[in-house]
Amino acid sequence: MQAEFDLIIIGAGCAGLSLGVQLAKMNGTVPKTLLLESRKFYENDRTWCFWGEPGAAYSEMASHQWTQLTVQSAKEKVSFECAFAPYQILASQTFYDYAVQSIAQNALLDLRMDSVVLQEPQYQEGWWRLDTSCGPIRARAVVDTRPKSMESLKNTTLWQSFLGYEIESKEAIFDPLTARLMDFYPANSEFVGFNYVLPQSEKRALIEFTTFAHRPYFPNELQSKLDQSVAQYLKGGDFKIIRTESGLIPMGLATDNSLVAKVDHPSYVYTGLTAGAARPATGYAFQRIQEWARKCAGAMKETGLPLAHANDSYLLKKMDDIFLNVIRDHPDLGPELFMNLFAKVESKRLVRFLSDKGHWVDYLAVIKALPAAPFLKDIFNFSSL
Numbered sequence: 001m002q003a004e005f006d007l008i009i010i011g012a013g014c015a016g017l018s019l020g021v022q023l024a025k026m027n028g029t030v031p032k033t034l035l036l037e038s039r040k041f042y043e044n045d046r047t048w049c050f051w052g053e054p055g056a057a058y059s060e061m062a063s064h065q066w067t068q069l070t071v072q073s074a075k076e077k078v079s080f081e082c083a084f085a086p087y088q089i090l091a092s093q094t095f096y097d098y099a100v101q102s103i104a105q106n107a108l109l110d111l112r113m114d115s116v117v118l119q120e121p122q123y124q125e126g127w128w129r130l131d132t133s134c135g136p137i138r139a140r141a142v143v144d145t146r147p148k149s150m151e152s153l154k155n156t157t158l159w160q161s162f163l164g165y166e167i168e169s170k171e172a173i174f175d176p177l178t179a180r181l182m183d184f185y186p187a188n189s190e191f192v193g194f195n196y197v198l199p200q201s202e203k204r205a206l207i208e209f210t211t212f213a214h215r216p217y218f219p220n221e222l223q224s225k226l227d228q229s230v231a232q233y234l235k236g237g238d239f240k241i242i243r244t245e246s247g248l249i250p251m252g253l254a255t256d257n258s259l260v261a262k263v264d265h266p267s268y269v270y271t272g273l274t275a276g277a278a279r280p281a282t283g284y285a286f287q288r289i290q291e292w293a294r295k296c297a298g299a300m301k302e303t304g305l306p307l308a309h310a311n312d313s314y315l316l317k318k319m320d321d322i323f324l325n326v327i328r329d330h331p332d333l334g335p336e337l338f339m340n341l342f343a344k345v346e347s348k349r350l351v352r353f354l355s356d357k358g359h360w361v362d363y364l365a366v367i368k369a370l371p372a373a374p375f376l377k378d379i380f381n382f383s384s385l
């Protein structure tokens with residue numbers, strides 16, 4: 001006898017668990033849901049940062065926040081204040097623990113760890129049939145959050161790659177009130193590089209070396225640059241590494257559908273980082289995933305069908321595309337372009353733009369801050385679409 005569910009969520013990382021939390025706390029009829037997760041257990045494998053605007057999800061669980069941010073290049077340093085939307089950091093372990101507890105409290109939700117799909121789901125007579133490591137299962141709807149292969153994403157415009165250490169230094173050397181959003185590596189023709197420094201106390205900070213480039217950079221390629229940066233911030237002082245994190249985020253996603261088993265049916269949706277969760281120009285995905293999870297749970301309740309990520313507005317998408325193309329074609333200009341943005345756009349406008357809450361006047365301010373010359377070719381391509 002096959003186990004039956006209204007919904008199967010494949011992959012219970014950020015997107016899968018976020019949807020699980022929304023379903024678990026839903027009033028009324030909750031869809032009977034199975035979450036399948038391949039990991040055996042959750043670890044504190046990443047930190048999520050976001051602008052803590054009023055209403056930001058999980059804001060109250062953040063372990064630290066900064067109201068002062070800096071960006072810095074070889075030529076200048078720009079500081080800006082963001083008390084109106086503090087930059088917040090959430091440890092993934094805090095989120096995982098909360099999500100697992102919330103899901104466990106609702107008998108209609110079942111999270112199975114160390115579980116995978118053995119064969120791609122097949123649709124027959126209104127049911128998705130799945131052969132899983134927990135046995136055969138059928139479900140009315142599927143939310144698939146499994147990351148797509150790097151090969152299928154090879155036409156993505158830019159890759160954000162990073163490697164970071166959470167360190168504890170012997171001496172009190174950090175300013176816990178100020179985060180360094182981008183401390184630029186010298187401009188060069190291969191990548192836009194920068195350090196991201198998030199001090200949580202005078203002795204403890206997350207330091208990441210990040211690249212935006214036409215190709216992914218793997219941790220072994222970033223390590224020497226990160227080691228140099230850490231030595232520089234610590235001025236040679238003693239420290240220990242408490243935790244390491246790394247990531248590859250597609251910016252300006254392009255999926256080769258011939259290389260993925262893509263199902264085209266309203267009861268099957270793809271979500272998560274490689275299915276449109278990340279804002280193309282920044283790679284930020286956490287708050288967008290929360291917004292999607294709220295809407296997807298609502299749609300499940302009303303229609304029994306899940307939702308994919310919403311498309312960005314035409315204008316936002318085009319602005320992001322143009323920006324990413326310019327960075328890909330002229331990485332040497334990257335530090336200057338970002339410095340211009342932070343120096344010339346009023347911080348409230350910039351934060352609204354970066355967190356997908358921009359009005360058209362914010363878009364205008366961003367456009368005005370960028371030098372016209374490198375954008376002309378791409379603007380022409382845009383206007384001729």
Ligand SMILES: Cc1cc2nc3c(=O)[nH]c(=O)nc-3n(C[C@H](O)[C@H](O)[C@H](O)COP(=O)(O)OP(=O)(O)OC[C@H]3O[C@@H](n4cnc5c(N)ncnc54)[C@H](O)[C@@H]3O)c2cc1C
Pocket residue numbers: 010011012013014015016036037038039045046047048049050115116117145146147245246247248249271272273274277283284285286287289
């Ligand atoms: C280190 C790191 C730091 C980040 N920091 C930020 C940040 O500061 N701010 C921000 O907005 N975004 C950030 N992101 C981007 C984004 O928010 C995260 O990547 C987020 O975890 C994406 O959620 P997801 O559900 O798509 O992927 P994941 O969280 O990776 O979840 C996918 C899940 O699917 C499981 N899985 C994979 N294959 C199978 C299978 N065959 N069967 C069952 N399960 C499977 C995996 O084990 C995993 O749990 C960061 C990403 C990384 C990697």
